[in-house]
Amino acid sequence: MESAMQGPTQTPTRSAAYTPTDRTVPTRSADRAAYDKDLVHAILDEAYVCHLGFVRDGAPVVLPTLYARVGERLYVHGSTGSRPLREAGQADPGLPVCLTVTHVDGLVLARSAFHHSINYRSVVVHGVAHDVTDPEEKRQALDALVDHVVPGRSADSRPANKKELAATAVIRLDLDEVSAKLRTGGANDEPEDLALPHWAGVVPLRKGYDAPVANPDLAPGTELPDYLRAR
Amino acid sequence: MESAMQGPTQTPTRSAAYTPTDRTVPTRSADRAAYDKDLVHAILDEAYVCHLGFVRDGAPVVLPTLYARVGERLYVHGSTGSRPLREAGQADPGLPVCLTVTHVDGLVLARSAFHHSINYRSVVVHGVAHDVTDPEEKRQALDALVDHVVPGRSADSRPANKKELAATAVIRLDLDEVSAKLRTGGANDEPEDLALPHWAGVVPLRKGYDAPVANPDLAPGTELPDYLRAR
Numbered sequence: 001m002e003s004a005m006q007g008p009t010q011t012p013t014r015s016a017a018y019t020p021t022d023r024t025v026p027t028r029s030a031d032r033a034a035y036d037k038d039l040v041h042a043i044l045d046e047a048y049v050c051h052l053g054f055v056r057d058g059a060p061v062v063l064p065t066l067y068a069r070v071g072e073r074l075y076v077h078g079s080t081g082s083r084p085l086r087e088a089g090q091a092d093p094g095l096p097v098c099l100t101v102t103h104v105d106g107l108v109l110a111r112s113a114f115h116h117s118i119n120y121r122s123v124v125v126h127g128v129a130h131d132v133t134d135p136e137e138k139r140q141a142l143d144a145l146v147d148h149v150v151p152g153r154s155a156d157s158r159p160a161n162k163k164e165l166a167a168t169a170v171i172r173l174d175l176d177e178v179s180a181k182l183r184t185g186g187a188n189d190e191p192e193d194l195a196l197p198h199w200a201g202v203v204p205l206r207k208g209y210d211a212p213v214a215n216p217d218l219a220p221g222t223e224l225p226d227y228l229r230a231r
Numbered sequence: 232m233e234s235a236m237q238g239p240t241q242t243p244t245r246s247a248a249y250t251p252t253d254r255t256v257p258t259r260s261a262d263r264a265a266y267d268k269d270l271v272h273a274i275l276d277e278a279y280v281c282h283l284g285f286v287r288d289g290a291p292v293v294l295p296t297l298y299a300r301v302g303e304r305l306y307v308h309g310s311t312g313s314r315p316l317r318e319a320g321q322a323d324p325g326l327p328v329c330l331t332v333t334h335v336d337g338l339v340l341a342r343s344a345f346h347h348s349i350n351y352r353s354v355v356v357h358g359v360a361h362d363v364t365d366p367e368e369k370r371q372a373l374d375a376l377v378d379h380v381v382p383g384r385s386a387d388s389r390p391a392n393k394k395e396l397a398a399t400a401v402i403r404l405d406l407d408e409v410s411a412k413l414r415t416g417g418a419n420d421e422p423e424d425l426a427l428p429h430w431a432g433v434v435p436l437r438k439g440y441d442a443p444v445a446n447p448d449l450a451p452g453t454e455l456p457d458y459l460r461a462r
C-alpha cells in the first residue's frame with residue numbers, strides 16, 4: 001500500500017513563505033512539501049482540532065486539543081491543572097512541542113494495493129510553547145479560540161470572568177518552523193497496471209454540518225443566530 | 232473558553248477493558264476517560280489517519296499517517312526510507328511512540344465563552360513500535376491497511392510484488408497502554424448563565440462521502456464496484 005507520503009503533488013501559488021529547516025524538509029517526497037504562508041494559514045484555519053506533541057519523561061505524548069491562529073501565532077488553551085500547559089508554564093525557556101493539523105480529503109483507490117492512499121492536507125509546526133502571561137494577549141487568545149470554532153461567536157457570548165480566566169492557561173507557539181504537505185488527484189498506478197480491471201479513483205470525504213441541536217434549557221424566545229443559519 | 236477536556240461524560244457499556252496506567256489516567260476530567268476495548272476499537276476503526284508521535288533529538292515529532300488495527304495490534308506503514316520507520320527498525324528494543332486518533336463530532340456553543348467546546352472521541356496509545364520482519368505478518372498488515380481504507384478492497388486489487396514489499400516498512404504497536412476520551416451532549420453552562428439570551432447547543436459535523444471520481448485512465452468497461460455504490 002502506498003504511503004500517505006507518496007503520490008502527485010500540487011504546487012501552491014507562491015506568496016510569503018516559511019524558511020525550510022532540517023526538520024521541515026522531509027526525507028521522502030520532498031516535492032510534496034510546501035512552505036507558502038497562505039496555504040499554511042488556510043489549512044490551520046479550516047480545522048477544529050490539532051494534535052499537540054511533547055515529551056514527558058523521555059517519551060512522546062500526543063493529545064488532541066483546540067487551537068486558534070492569530071497572525072503568525074498559534075494559541076492552545078486548557079485548564080491550569082492540565083499537564084502540558086503546566087509544563088509549558090514551568091519550563092524555561094518553554095516547552096518543545098510539535099503541533100500538527102491534518103485534513104483527510106479523500107480515499108485513493110488504485111489498481112495495485114501498493115498505490116492506495118489518502119488525499120490529505122497537513123501542517124506541522126515545530127517550536128517552543130510559552131505560557132501567555134500578558135492579560136490582554138490572553139484575553140485576545142481566548143476570543144480567538146471561540147471565534148475559531150464559530151467566527152464571530154465571541155461577541156455573542158458571556159466573556160470569561162476573573163475566576164474563569166484564572167482557571168485557564170493559554171500557551172503560544174510562533175509560526176516559524178512550519179511546513180505543509182498535501183496529496184491531491186487520482187490514483188497513481190504503474191503503467192503496466194493501467195489495463196487491470198480494478199476500479200481506480202477517489203472517494204471524496206464529505207465535509208459539512210447537520211442542523212444545529214438547541215440545548216433543551218434555552219431561555220424562552222432564544223432564536224438560532226444568523227451565523228448558524230448560513231451553514 | 233472551556234477546554235476540550237471538560238464537560239459531560241458518557242460512560243460506555245463495560246466489556247473487556249485496558250488496565251489504566253499513570254500515563255493513561257488524565258490529571259483532569261478523569262471521569263471522561265474510558266478503557267473499554269470495544270469502544271477503543273470502534274474509535275480506531277472509524278478513522279483513516281492517526282497522529283504518530285515520537286522523539287527525535289530530544290524534541291517531539293507528530294506526523295499524520297495511515298494505520299490499521301488487527302485484533303490488539305496496530306500497524307503503520309511507510310517507505311523504508313522514511314525517518315520514523317527507519318528509526319523503529321534500528322532502535323533496540325524499538326521506538327517509543329504515542330499514537331492518537333481523534334474524531335470531531337460537533338461544535339458546542341455555550342452562553343459563556345468559557346464553556347464553548349467540541350464533542351469528540353479520541354484514543355491515545357502509548358507504547359514501543361517494532362519493525363515487522365515476519366513476511367506473513369507483514370503481508371497481512373498491508374492487506375489490513377488497504378482494507379482499513381475500504382473494507383474488502385485488498386481482494387480487489389493487485390497484491391504487492393517483491394519490489395514493493397521490499398520498499399515498504401511496517402511497524403507494529405500493541406494495544407496495551409490505551410485510553411479513550413470522549414465528550415458528548417450539549418452545552419454545560421453555569422446555572423446563573425441559563426437565562427442569558429445567547430443560543431446554546433451543538434452543531435454536529437456531517438460525516439459522509441461524495442460520489443466516487445473515477446480515474447480518467449480506467450480500462451474500458453470498468454464498473455464502479457458494489458462496495459463503493461453502497462456508500
